[in-house]
Amino acid sequence: MEAILLLVHPNDLEKLILQVTSPQDVLDSADIIEHVWLGSTWDTLNKTLNTENAPKQSLQYVIQAEHPLSDRNIGRAVHYNTVVRVAEIHQALQTITVDAVKTHYQYLVTQTTQQAVEQELNLAELKLIYLQLQDLYRDATRQNLAVLSVIVDAIHPQKLI
Helix, strand or coil: CEEEEEEECHHHHHHHHHHCCCHHHHHCCCCCCEEEEEECCHHHHHHHHCCCCCCCHHHHHCCCCCEECCCCCCCCCEEEECHHHHHHHHHHHCCCCHHHHHHHHHHHHCCCCCCHHHHHHHHHHHHHHHHHHHHHHHHHHHCCCEEEEEEECCCCCCCCC
16 A cells, blocks of 8 residues: 645645545645655554654544545545644644654564664655655645545556656
């Protein structure tokens, strides 16, 4: 599974709720303001930010957003966070340093693998994506934007490439 987070104005979010019929419709929408590609690393980052020792429980919806976009044909792949939830997540992200993400990640991987080189590469990618995630939520908060998450097997954004 791959993930991408998208910023959209709340009025455009309402339009998407009413009009889209597939995750690809969301990805191809002209209403997308900004995006962060998380690829397949999203699951590791999500687990890292939501460990039992993690400082904030408000990060539950940081990657897989809270509300399903629609009950129609698009299934459970597309979710959104309201402007209020985005502000809460942004505030929580500001309290977590990259070093804290590194520590949580290292705690997770020491229980699952012993491949040091692979761990370092994964950690570097994780840090980069975390910083992009912080920036995305900062921008969304500053501009009063909603965040959409699309999590599907293969993401093919025509408009974002």
